[in-house]
Amino acid sequence: MDKRSLVLIVGGVVAILVGYTADMVGIGAEPAFFGWKQKVLIILGGVVVGYALGSRSAPSKVEESKGE
Numbered sequence: 001m002d003k004r005s006l007v008l009i010v011g012g013v014v015a016i017l018v019g020y021t022a023d024m025v026g027i028g029a030e031p032a033f034f035g036w037k038q039k040v041l042i043i044l045g046g047v048v049v050g051y052a053l054g055s056r057s058a059p060s061k062v063e064e065s066k067g068e
Helices: 003-025 036-055 061-066
Strands: none
Touching: 003 036
């Protein structure tokens, strides 16, 4: 796994965790209400993690030619 993918995965997971725990740690706008900003942060984190995992699944042309 390259460094860029790892940074994207960690960043996405952190965004998801911040979105879920914002009300518990006191940074959420309304503790009894799951706000739209939290939802957007969680979705964005999921998209970033999905992109990072999806982009590393296919080997590049350079990696394929090294095996020959």
